[in-house]
Amino acid sequence: MAFVVLSFLAYSICLKLGEYMLVCLMHWRLDAKEKARYASLDCWCRSAIPFCDTLIIWRGNSLPNGFGRCAVCPTTSLINHSCSPNGFLNWDDKRRHMTVHVMRPIKKGDEITVRYVNVNLKAEDRQLELRHKHRFTCTCPACSATKEALQASDKRRERIGLLTDGAARRILSLRTDISMKEIEELLTLLDEEYGDPSYKGDVCMEAHAVKLKEGGDKVAARTWAAKGYKLMLLTKGASSREVQLAKHASSQ
Ligand SMILES: C[S@@+](CC[C@H](N)C(=O)[O-])C[C@H]1O[C@@H](n2cnc3c(N)ncnc32)[C@H](O)[C@@H]1O
Structure with missing residues (x-):
């Protein structure tokens, strides 16, 4: 041992x-x-x-740029963190540069923010990780909410984390045993916690897989894939492999 x-x-x-x-x-x-x-x-x-x-x-x-790789991108490295970010970073392998996507409309002059840590952790755990890895205390709106709002947010994020971690496990074990009820719960929680469209594209693709498995309802599966594609295109960009797969699924 x-x-x-x-x-x-x-x-x-x-x-x-x-x-x-x-x-x-x-x-x-x-x-x-x-x-x-x-x-x-x-x-x-x-x-x-x-x-x-x-x-x-x-x-x-340094930021992840593809599987198992990291790079320092001088412009995107200037973007600060928020626990309710309005932006999402994605590596464009074809053009070999980092792309920034905003996940909801932002006003002129507003700051673009991204996540440095898993935002589905509880506020206390996020702060610990940010202090340890990046040496700052986050004062974003999600972290500076009132005690009651913070507790409600922690509860929602914990549940979102549980449901989405399940998704990662399901992908690894090639199982799609999430129920449509859980998917609908996840979409509602994401709406409440982060606002539209946030991270809902991936969830729609889960729904697509469930619909295909549940007796092969191809029309419903295609509708979910089309919704997922639309949302993911907005948050990840056309060059993302996941977006291309979603586009393909929506036309099947
Ligand atoms: C990748 S850099 C971001 C750009 C940096 N603000 C700059 O001006 O060069 C990461 C550092 O920015 C600061 N930072 C990022 N997000 C922050 C936030 N929400 N609150 C306070 N400091 C933050 C921290 O010092 C962190 O270590």
């Missing part, structure tokens, strides 16, 4: 060291202008130790 734990620990350390060496190498290859832009990004602790700032900036600003 101890051997397995030690091997796993050694493997994790090697992986992290490899990542940091790669980051330093990539940074070294940047030209002076790119280096200056990189250095201007948020860094919670500046130091004179070589490569220290490079790695701290990497830790605080």
Whole structure:
């Protein structure tokens, strides 16, 4: 047992060291202008130790860009966090850049925000993670609500988390045992907590899978897929693989 734990620990350390060496190498290859832009990004602790700032900036600003990969994107790294974000980041693999999508209409001059952590956690847990990973205390509208509103929001988010975590498990095990009742509950909760259209596109695609499984109601399945496609197109953009799959499903 101890051997397995030690091997796993050694493997994790090697992986992290490899990542940091790669980051330093990539940074070294940047030209002076790119280096200056990189250095201007948020860094919670500046130091004179070589490569220290490079790695701290990497830790605080890198974003996932495709399966198992991360990148620092100088413009999108300027976007702040909110626990009820109006924006969503997506990596466009074809054009090789990050795209920002707004999930609901925003007024001119309003700030675009995205999520840095799982927003379906309770406020206390979100704050813990934000302080630990990003070293700030969130004061977004969701976190600064009254005690009663915060409790109601925590309850809703916990339930949303439970229902959507179930979705991830179902996808992994290739099962679609969520009921239409749960899907409708999830859509209502998402509306109440985040507003339209928020994260409802993925849920509509779940409904599409359920309808296909439940006796193969193709018309209803297609209607859900069309709804999912419309919502996901808005929040993830046409280049997203999920959006393309939703488009395909809506025409089947
Ligand atoms: C990726 S940077 C975002 C851009 C940064 N605000 C800037 O001006 O360069 C992440 C850092 O921004 C700050 N930040 C992001 N969202 C915040 C929020 N909701 N409240 C306070 N600080 C926030 C934190 O210092 C965090 O470590």
